[in-house]
Amino acid sequence: MTAAIEVRDLRKRYEGVQALDGVSLTVPEGSFFGLLGPNGAGKTTFISILVGLVRKSGGTAEVFGYDVEDDYREARDAIGLAPQEFNVDRFFPIREVLEHKAGYHGIPADEARERADEVLKRVGIYEKRDTRFDWLSGGMKRRFVLARALITEPDLLILDEPTAGVDVQLRHDLWDLITELNDGGTTILLTTHYIEEAERLCDEVAILDSGRIVAVDSPEDLMDRGADRIEIQLRNPPAEAPTLTAGEGNVENVELDGNRLVVTARQGGLVAPDVVRELDREGFEIVDLEISRTSLEEVFVEMTRGQETVGGEDEDSGEDDPEKATAAAPGTSGGAGGDR
Numbered sequence: 001m002t003a004a005i006e007v008r009d010l011r012k013r014y015e016g017v018q019a020l021d022g023v024s025l026t027v028p029e030g031s032f033f034g035l036l037g038p039n040g041a042g043k044t045t046f047i048s049i050l051v052g053l054v055r056k057s058g059g060t061a062e063v064f065g066y067d068v069e070d071d072y073r074e075a076r077d078a079i080g081l082a083p084q085e086f087n088v089d090r091f092f093p094i095r096e097v098l099e100h101k102a103g104y105h106g107i108p109a110d111e112a113r114e115r116a117d118e119v120l121k122r123v124g125i126y127e128k129r130d131t132r133f134d135w136l137s138g139g140m141k142r143r144f145v146l147a148r149a150l151i152t153e154p155d156l157l158i159l160d161e162p163t164a165g166v167d168v169q170l171r172h173d174l175w176d177l178i179t180e181l182n183d184g185g186t187t188i189l190l191t192t193h194y195i196e197e198a199e200r201l202c203d204e205v206a207i208l209d210s211g212r213i214v215a216v217d218s219p220e221d222l223m224d225r226g227a228d229r230i231e232i233q234l235r236n237p238p239a240e241a242p243t244l245t246a247g248e249g250n251v252e253n254v255e256l257d258g259n260r261l262v263v264t265a266r267q268g269g270l271v272a273p274d275v276v277r278e279l280d281r282e283g284f285e286i287v288d289l290e291i292s293r294t295s296l297e298e299v300f301v302e303m304t305r306g307q308e309t310v311g312g313e314d315e316d317s318g319e320d321d322p323e324k325a326t327a328a329a330p331g332t333s334g335g336a337g338g339d340r
């Protein structure tokens with residue numbers, strides 16, 4: 001099966017900055033794939049190359065087998081992009097903006113109107129169809145850029161920070177909608193700073209750091225790489241922490257905190273029964289046991305330590321970035337922003 005995204009040794013150098021430094025990645029068709037990384041890791045650059053808004057400096061990038069430069073049209077037609085920044089024509093009613101976008105992709109006028117109504121209903125802002133983009137609330141603007149990404153019925157939906165700054169209700173609505181699309185066969189590429197969002201939604205996650213991939217795995221398997229915390233309350237605690245042989249090398253640390261033994265171990269759920277048996281053999285009486293699983297966020301922070309902090313809603317929007325402000329034709333030296 002052709003991968004939805006296949007990149008090999010992808011590189012992008014801006015003046016003085018190596019934004020992508022040899023990225024190789026396969027996003028299988030139909031997957032719900034998360035691209036995580038601290039601010040400035042290169043996520044938006046990666047996406048911008050796929051949609052033809054930034055020209056790569058080296059390597060190859062294909063979308064459903066189409067080279068993003070040589071077969072620009074085919075590759076671009078397969079992608080729906082909901083970008084981080086709003087780059088919408090502000091002077092037309094939003095339904096017309098959708099019709100123009102459909103027309104640009106060769107969809108006939110009457111079908112374009114039908115599709116526009118359908119996607120506006122789907123994202124829940126149909127009653128605002130005659131309103132200008134500027135007059136929508138922040139949450140409605142988020143819904144609208146998703147509608148615009150869906151107008152071409154893309155096989156690959158790219159969502160760059162779709163839930164940044166939206167309220168809990170809308171976040172859940174967006175999750176439901178995106179999950180529904182994925183269940184229907186649409187491949188999803190999601191970037192988000194809400195790591196628990198990726199943990200919840202994605203079946204595979206790539207962690208990008210300073211332009212390089214540091215890990216690709218399912219959230220579950222990534223979490224297995226982090227250390228869980230097993231807290232065991234003892235009725236008869238020893239004077240100092242015992243040395244444990246259980247856990248087949250997964251135990252990283254054992255500490256005594258009053259009558260609680262705190263064991264740090266990878267795959268805590270698997271290790272805990274062995275630890276309990278060993279303590280039992282040694283004559284300790286266990287009163288209580290609690291396992292706290294490491295979160296994907298903790299693993300992420302560990303893997304990207306030393307980089308900028310994981311932001312919330314107000315990370316650098318890149319608005320000063322000239323490449324993100326002006327659209328450029330394929331084959332030029334860069335340019336970003338126009339959702340084409």
Ligand SMILES: Nc1ncnc2c1ncn2[C@@H]1O[C@H](COP(=O)(O)OP(=O)(O)OP(=O)(O)O)[C@@H](O)[C@H]1O
Pocket residue numbers: 014015017018019037038039040041042043044045046315316318321322323324
């Ligand atoms: N047009 C540009 N000119 C020069 N440097 C740029 C340009 N666009 C991005 N960069 C730099 O490339 C690096 C990667 O930026 P990019 O926007 O791709 O990261 P990101 O992972 O999307 O970050 P964020 O999470 O903050 O959106 C950063 O160091 C950024 O400053």
